[in-house]
Amino acid sequence: MNYGQNGRELLLDLRRSDWLPSYNEDGVRATLQEINAHTDELTALVRAANRSSNGEGGGSGGSTGPAIENRPALILHDASIRRNKRCLLAYHAYRIDKLRALRWETAGALPPGMRSALSEAEVDFFNEYDRLASRHALGGPMASLDWNADRDPPGENFVQVRVVRGGLGRIETEMCGTVELEVGSMHYLPRGDVEHLIRSGALVQLSGEENF
Numbered sequence: 105m106n107y108g109q110n111g112r113e114l115l116l117d118l119r120r121s122d123w124l125p126s127y128n129e130d131g132v133r134a135t136l137q138e139i140n141a142h143t144d145e146l147t148a149l150v151r152a153a154n155r156s157s158n159g160e161g162g163g164s165g166g167s168t169g170p171a172i173e174n175r176p177a178l179i180l181h182d183a184s185i186r187r188n189k190r191c192l193l194a195y196h197a198y199r200i201d202k203l204r205a206l207r208w209e210t211a212g213a214l215p216p217g218m219r220s221a222l223s224e225a226e227v228d229f230f231n232e233y234d235r236l237a238s239r240h241a242l243g244g245p246m247a248s249l250d251w252n253a254d255r256d257p258p259g260e261n262f263v264q265v266r267v268v269r270g271g272l273g274r275i276e277t278e279m280c281g282t283v284e285l286e287v288g289s290m291h292y293l294p295r296g297d298v299e300h301l302i303r304s305g306a307l308v309q310l311s312g313e314e315n316f
Contacts, residue, residue: 107142107184110134111191118195124202127223132192139188146181149174203230207237209303265298266290269306 110131117125153174212234272285277297301307
């Protein structure tokens with residue numbers, strides 16, 4: 105038996121995906137079944153060792169611990185259980201971290217194309233996390249903060265952007281007045297005025313190397 109292969113495949117699925125692969129319910133179930141199988145084997149070995157130490161298996165009544173020939177199997181099954189548990193925890197923790205980040209990137213809107221990759225439990229988590237985050241953002245002494253703004257301090261107050269979505273029309277900026285956002289046009293604007301448009305995909309932030 106190729107111990108640990110199912111858990112390994114779960115993590116490889118994450119590595120091969122640009123964002124998140126579809127939730128691998130079969131892989132998770134197979135890994136859990138392997139954990140149960142190892143647990144059964146480990147339990148049987150421990151019981152047999154206990155019987156032997158009590159003199160029921162023909163062993164010496166004064167012996168302590170499992171027989172030396174049984175110890176490699178005990179170690180193997182215990183290590184396999186621990187490894188599979190770590191794989192399952194890493195798999196789900198990675199996906200949950202992605203969902204938390206997605207909530208702040210989309211201001212709580214779950215894109216249909218990404219929803220199809222999630223399990224029902226993950227969709228429920230995203231919605232509940234969004235509800236709690238929204239309640240926290242709307243109430244209390246810090247309600248005036250923009251919780252959907254960039255979490256990292258900006259290096260510059262202005263950003264260079266290109267318009268990639270039509271129908272945006274004009275926007276009012278604090279320092280540049282009224283700006284017409286036509287598809288394909290590029291602008292140098294205050295980050296705070298266009299941050300939400302960058303996050304929604306209407307504008308693309310440029311590296312600064314492209315020329316106007």
